Amino acid sequence: MTPLEETTNNQRHAADPARSVFVMANAGSGKTRVLTNRVARLLLAKAPPEKILCITFTKAAAAEMAERLFSVLGEWALADDEKLLKELAELEGPGAPEKTADDLRAARRLFARALETPGGLKIQTIHSFCESVLRRFPIEAGAPPGFAVVEDAQAAALMNASLDALAANAGDDDMLAAAFDRLSLKRNEN
Structure with a gap:
């Protein structure tokens, strides 16, 4: 064959x-x-x-x-x-x-x-x-009835907005600043 x-x-x-x-x-x-x-x-x-x-x-x-x-x-x-x-x-x-x-x-x-x-x-x-x-x-x-699916572009925008808010508040809290730094490094690796 x-x-x-x-x-x-x-x-x-x-x-x-x-x-x-x-x-x-x-x-x-x-x-x-x-x-x-x-x-x-x-x-x-x-x-x-x-x-x-x-x-x-x-x-x-x-x-x-x-x-x-x-x-x-x-x-x-x-x-x-x-x-x-x-x-x-x-x-x-x-x-x-x-x-x-x-x-x-x-x-x-x-x-x-x-x-x-x-x-x-x-x-x-x-x-x-x-x-x-x-x-x-x-x-x-465990999902709310009538939920909406978040599209990829929308999810990325929400993630960026969350990270920006986290960065804005990180300066006041040393532990939060360290966690944000690690998160930023991981994000840049990907």
């Missing part, structure tokens, strides 16, 4: 929804493709779209994955039988059961099912997922 065939085989196994996998690889190595294929295979296996949760680390990856998935499902909706059979065989790999006319009709309907899913397909970042959990259960999580 060539390295390319081995990689393709490993990616196909990682995209198999019957397996529990952790995908970790360098940028540009095909992680988004593997996750997109995994979701497509879950949908082909008749998993309800609203029951699928796909989590990535970045907003860009989540957007790219959603775009790729809808692109694939859109192509399936318009593909003739021969092309669709070829794409499904490539997705599922050798040993997959032969597709029936009903399977092809179901594959073509996935685009509409995904579009009609209440709230849309759940392809999001770990941060947005955690935020949605906190919004559903704020009291249990």
Whole structure:
């Protein structure tokens, strides 16, 4: 087996929804493709779209994955039988059961099912997922109901304002001045 065939085989196994996998690889190595294929295979296996949760680390990856998935499902909706059979065989790999006319009709309907899913397909970042959990259960999580998420730029501005206030008051208290000096050194190291 060539390295390319081995990689393709490993990616196909990682995209198999019957397996529990952790995908970790360098940028540009095909992680988004593997996750997109995994979701497509879950949908082909008749998993309800609203029951699928796909989590990535970045907003860009989540957007790219959603775009790729809808692109694939859109192509399936318009593909003739021969092309669709070829794409499904490539997705599922050798040993997959032969597709029936009903399977092809179901594959073509996935685009509409995904579009009609209440709230849309759940392809999001770990941060947005955690935020949605906190919004559903704020009291249990010890968060104030209706809390607002602080964006990175806003958090940096708040941190700088706090450090400025600390610096302004540090001169009157030796311990506070020493702590501020250590904090300033640490901040400059990063």
